[in-house]
Amino acid sequence: MDSISKQFPAWQSKIEQLYQENADFQEACRDYEEVHSLLANWTSTTQVHPAIIDEYRTLLKELEVEIVEALQARFQPVEPPDEDV
Numbered sequence: 001m002d003s004i005s006k007q008f009p010a011w012q013s014k015i016e017q018l019y020q021e022n023a024d025f026q027e028a029c030r031d032y033e034e035v036h037s038l039l040a041n042w043t044s045t046t047q048v049h050p051a052i053i054d055e056y057r058t059l060l061k062e063l064e065v066e067i068v069e070a071l072q073a074r075f076q077p078v079e080p081p082d083e084d085v
Helices: 002-006 009-021 023-042 048-074
Strands: none
Touching: 002 009, 002 023, 009 023, 009 048, 023 048
């Protein structure tokens, strides 16, 4: 989870905690690490079509959003508005 920790250093302890608690979050983290690793390898070569690289960059951004949303949902839940009685 090095790439995720580097991308979201302020969330590092929360990432580790949620990773232990939530299988869906684990999957998102594994997917992020895999896509990040592929992109790092691909951008250092010229053998991968630029459209594929762009598609994976988009996927990486989508995974970042998914990870942040999961963290916020777990650690910064939105409180319901006060209701007037």
